[in-house]
Structure formats: structure tokens, C-alpha cells
Amino acid sequence: ASGVLVAGLPDDPAQATLGLALFGTALLVGTVLSAVLDHEAAVLDGRFAHAVHDTVAGATLRTGAANLADPRTTKELGALAEFERVDGFVGTVSALKELLRQRATGVGAAVVLATFAWWAPIVMFLGWRGLSFGVRKWLDHGMTLGAQQGESAMRRARYLRGLAVDSPAAKEIRVFGLAGWLVPLYRDSYLSALKVVWAGRKLGMRTVFAATGGVLLAHLVVLTAIAQTTTTPAEIVVYAQAVLSTSALGYVFGAEIPLARARKVAELARTLARRLTAAPPRPQVVAQAIQLTDVHFGYAGKPVLKGIDLTVPKGQSLAIVGENGAGKSTLVNLLCGIHQPDSGEIVMPGKVSAIVQRFTRFELSLKDNIGFGEEGVEEALERAGGLGLLEDLPHGWDTVLSSSHPNGRDLSGGQWQKVALARALRAVESGTLIMDEPSANLDVLAEEELFARFSELAGEITTILVSHRLASVRHADRIVVIADGRIAEDGTHAELMAANGQYAAMYSLQAERFAEVSHA
Numbered sequence: 178a179s180g181v182l183v184a185g186l187p188d189d190p191a192q193a194t195l196g197l198a199l200f201g202t203a204l205l206v207g208t209v210l211s212a213v214l215d216h217e218a219a220v221l222d223g224r225f226a227h228a229v230h231d232t233v234a235g236a237t238l239r240t241g242a243a244n245l246a247d248p249r250t251t252k253e254l255g256a257l258a259e260f261e262r263v264d265g266f267v268g269t270v271s272a273l274k275e276l277l278r279q280r281a282t283g284v285g286a287a288v289v290l291a292t293f294a295w296w297a298p299i300v301m302f303l304g305w306r307g308l309s310f311g312v313r314k315w316l317d318h319g320m321t322l323g324a325q326q327g328e329s330a331m332r333r334a335r336y337l338r339g340l341a342v343d344s345p346a347a348k349e350i351r352v353f354g355l356a357g358w359l360v361p362l363y364r365d366s367y368l369s370a371l372k373v374v375w376a377g378r379k380l381g382m383r384t385v386f387a388a389t390g391g392v393l394l395a396h397l398v399v400l401t402a403i404a405q406t407t408t409t410p411a412e413i414v415v416y417a418q419a420v421l422s423t424s425a426l427g428y429v430f431g432a433e434i435p436l437a438r439a440r441k442v443a444e445l446a447r448t449l450a451r452r453l454t455a456a457p458p459r460p461q462v463v464a465q466a467i468q469l470t471d472v473h474f475g476y477a478g479k480p481v482l483k484g485i486d487l488t489v490p491k492g493q494s495l496a497i498v499g500e501n502g503a504g505k506s507t508l509v510n511l512l513c514g515i516h517q518p519d520s521g522e523i524v525m526p527g528k529v530s531a532i533v534q535r536f537t538r539f540e541l542s543l544k545d546n547i548g549f550g551e552e553g554v555e556e557a558l559e560r561a562g563g564l565g566l567l568e569d570l571p572h573g574w575d576t577v578l579s580s581s582h583p584n585g586r587d588l589s590g591g592q593w594q595k596v597a598l599a600r601a602l603r604a605v606e607s608g609t610l611i612m613d614e615p616s617a618n619l620d621v622l623a624e625e626e627l628f629a630r631f632s633e634l635a636g637e638i639t640t641i642l643v644s645h646r647l648a649s650v651r652h653a654d655r656i657v658v659i660a661d662g663r664i665a666e667d668g669t670h671a672e673l674m675a676a677n678g679q680y681a682a683m684y685s686l687q688a689e690r691f692a693e694v695s696h697a
């Protein structure tokens with residue numbers, strides 16, 4: 178169009194008008210195409226986000242809890258969450274639009290330039306690809322490598338920043354007046370992460386300078402040839418413009434970085450999905466008793482359970498006690514199937530239901546916190562001794578249990594524990610109910626009530642209780658003491674007291690304390 182326009186100036190108005198008309202048409206088509214592409218691009222980003230979310234959610238829901246605790250998984254899930262938080266999906270795949278637009282321009286320019294000389298577009302192409310290579314290398318050094326090497330410092334910096342603003346840590350930071358300690362720590366971490374990035378960027382600079390020289394040389398060669406061989410102004414305008422437009426064959430700023438990010442995220446999601454294979458379903462056994470045979474388990478090579486043999490007949494109430502760190506919660510995790518034993522065998526008849534130490538406080542309605550869409554929530558909450566809760570809640574069963582939700586309401590620690598207990602009771606049917614420190618947040622009356630209910634359940638279902646409160650534990654049918662990764666003592670309260678071992682010592686100590694307090 179510019180060639181036709183310039184050729185028509187100043188003597189041939191018909192030709193100039195044709196040139197202008199061509200210009201106008203190109204502009205119009207470009208505008209319409211651009212609008213269509215914009216729309217498609219936005220849709221593409223949304224689809225990409227959905228695909229990544231679906232892949233990750235599908236894989237994590239399918240797999241066993243032990244796989245999720247794998248450090249590689251935590252790292253990958255962390256990287257995905259970080260991508261979403263910092264970069265986001267908007268503008269990732271849609272950057273293809275800009276890349277396509279540029280490449281179309283570049284190819285058009287190369288075709289026009291080829292009508293001048295076949296070698297000219299090749300020279301320009303090589304020049305721009307050289308620069309593209311240099312820029313990519315430079316960015317790789319500065320961003321990818323730098324980000325990898327500075328990652329742990331950056332993660333620490335982010336964690337420290339989070340401490341200042343995210344509750345509940347933010348509360349303790351204020352209570353202890355830790356701002357003066359936190360800020361310099363954060364700054365040092367952040368700077369040490371950035372220093373790696375800065376050093377990386379300097380590394381790739383030389384390649385960029387060399388490649389820039391190459392591009393300048395290509396321009397010089399081709400433009401000189403054009404100046405020497407062309408005669409009409411129209412030809413000069415067309416070819417010179419074509420030369421300049423070949424830059425669209427090189428590195429496309431604003432498109433290549435987001436696309437590389439999108440590729441990385443897609444690869445991350447795929448790696449995760451490949452590794453998180455489905456957990457093998459626990460075989461449904463018809464056994465009547467829980468049976469553990471020579472069970473060994475450790476975390477990252479550190480043995481915790483070193484040969485547990487235990488048979489719990491159906492309907493028995495069993496209490497597990499032991500010092501802090503003895504491995505009680507670990508044993509609970511194995512019984513729940515969250516971890517698999519390193520060696521040995523576990524047979525669990527029927528369904529397992531559990532209140533774990535750090536049970537989840539779902540930001541959902543009271544009803545869903547207990548039943549997750551199923552019936553029987555009222556009876557369960559009554560059995561858990563929590564019906565009184567309803568009076569406090571503005572929307573009854575439908576109140577969302579979170580103060581960050583409009584019209585929601587948070588619960589006290591003890592109230593939450595009753596909700597968790599109701600959740601476990603509703604789910605247990607006939608099987609095993611495991612409770613890891615269920616009374617830690619309960620007042621004395623509520624605790625008394627809990628254990629009364631607990632003994633009502635005995636006989637119907639098997640109950641396993643982990644607790645440090647030996648006054649509650651003593652009512653269990655059977656008590657086992659875990660020490661040094663093994664079962665050190667096993668019997669009723671009376672038997673263990675008579676044996677005068679670790680249990681008797683712990684029990685007497687607690688009873689003594691209690692007597693002292695009562696006297697005082």
C-alpha cells in the first residue's frame with residue numbers, strides 16, 4: 178500500500194487514491210481481526226487456568242495422603258500456588274495473540290523483502306534470531322537460574338512477610354513486639370535472593386551486546402544494497418519498511434516471557450499428575466479385629482515405630498498413652514491409612530472415623546462441617562454434647578463457621594472440638610472411632626460428658642483414644658503405653674497400676690498434682 182501511494186505522488190491522483198484505499202482496508206481488517214483475537218485470547222487464558230486447576234485437583238484428590246506429604250509434591254504445589262498469587266493466568270496463553278501478530282508481520286516483511294533479493298530476508302532473519310537467542314540467554318540467567326538459586330531465600334522472605342500480615346502469626350508478632358526483629362530479617366532475606374538474580378543478569382549481558390552487533394550489521398548490509406540498487410522513492414519506502422519490520426521475526430517482548438511461564442506451569446501440573454498416582458484402595462477385609470503385625474514406620478529414615486504388634490477385638494475401647502513424641506499420632510495416621518507402614522501389616526475391619534489432633538475447621542456451614550451433605554447431623558451433634566451451640570449461631574445450622582464470612586461466626590476451641598467429634602460420630606457407623614487428644618480444649622464438665630458418651634459407644638464400635646489425661650484414660654477397657662517405638666505396657670488400669678511401671682508412675686504423678694491443687 179505504501180509503495181502504491183508513494184508511486185502515485187505527486188502526479189497520479191488515481192494511483193495515490195488506490196494506495197490510500199489499500200491502507201484503509203488493511204487498517205479496517207486489522208482492527209476487526211484484533212478485536213476477534215482479543216476475545217479469543219481472553220477465553221484461552223480462562224481455559225488454560227481451568228485445565229491446570231483440573232489436572233492438579235484431579236491428581237491430588239485421587240492420590241493418598243502420604244503422597245501429598247512428599248516434599249517434592251509440597252514444593253510443586255507451592256510453586257503452583259506462588260505462580261497463581263504472583264503472576265496469575267491472565268495474559269499467559271493469550272500472549273500467543275501478540276506472538277502470532279508479530280510473526281505474521283515478520284513473514285509479510287520477509288516476503289516483500291524477497292522481491293528485492295532472495296538473500297536479504299535470510300540475512301535479516303539470522304540477525305534477529307541471533308539477538309533473540311542472546312536475550313533469551315540473558316533472561317534465563319537473570320530470571321530462571323537466578324530465581325532457582327535464590328528460591329530458598331525468596332521463600333523465607335515471603336514467609337517472613339506473611340508473618341507480619343497473616344493472622345494468627347500477626348497477633349503474636351504484635352504481642353511480643355517483634356516488628357524490630359522481623360523487618361531487618363525480611364530485608365536481608367529478600368536482598369540476598371535478589372543479589373543472585375542481579376548477578377545472573379550481568380552474566381548474560383555480553384551475549385546480548387554481541388547479538389546486537391549482529392543485527393546492526395545485517396541492517397547495514399541489506400540497507401546499503403537497497404540504497405545502491407533501487408531507483409524510485411516508492412521502492413526505497415517499501416523495502417526500507419520491510420527491513421525494519423523484520424524485527425517481528427526476533428524476540429517478542431511481552432509475549433515470550435508469559436508464554437514461557439505458561440509452559441512451565443503446564444509442565445509442573447503434568448509432572449505432578451504423573452507422579453501422584455492413585456492410592457491403592459484398602460482391601461475390604463472381613464476380619465473382626467484390628468490387627469497390627471510387626472509394624473515399622475519412620476519419617477525420612479528416622480524410625481518412630483519399631484515393631485508394633487497389637488490386636489484390638491471389635492467393640493473394645495483402647496487407650497494409647499506415652500510421652501510427647503513417642504509416636505502416638507503416627508500410629509493413628511497409620512490406622513487411618515494416611516501413611517503406609519515401612520514394613521509389617523495392618524488389617525482394619527470396616528470404616529475408620531477419626532478426630533485428629535489438628536482437625537480441619539472448614540469455612541462451611543455448621544451442617545456441612547458435620548454432615549458434608551449427608552443426614553444425621555442433629556443426632557451426631559447431640560451425641561457430641563454440642564446442641565447448645567445452636568443458640569449462639571445467628572443462622573442456626575446454616576451459619577458459616579468463620580468470622581471472615583459475612584454473617585458467619587467463629588467458634589471457641591472447645592466448641593470446635595464438639596463439632597469435630599460430631600463429624601466423627603456421624604461418619605463412624607459400625608467400625609472404628611479414633612480420637613487423638615479429643616478433650617484438649619474442653620472444660621472439665623464437657624470432658625466428663627465426652628467420656629461418658631465414649632463409654633456408651635463401647636461395645637457397638639471399636640474406640641481408640643489417645644490422651645495425656647490419665648483420669649479419662651483409666652476407664653478404657655485396655656490401655657497400651659508406647660515407649661521407644663514399641664508397646665511397653667498393655668493391660669487394664671488396675672493391671673498397669675499393679676505392674677508399677679511407666680503408666681503407674683505417670684498416673685501417680687498426675688493424681689498427686691491434682692491432690693495438691695485440690696488442697697490448695
Ligand SMILES: Nc1ncnc2c1ncn2[C@@H]1O[C@H](COP(=O)(O)OP(=O)(O)OP(=O)(O)O)[C@@H](O)[C@H]1O
Pocket residue numbers: 476477481499500501502503504505506507508
Ligand atoms: N511429618 C513428620 N515428619 C518428620 N517427623 C515427624 C513428623 N511427624 C512426627 N514426626 C516425629 O515423629 C515422632 C513421633 O511423633 P508423634 O506426633 O507421633 O508423637 P506423639 O506421641 O503423638 O506426641 P504428642 O504426645 O506430643 O502428641 C516425633 O519425634 C516427631 O518429631
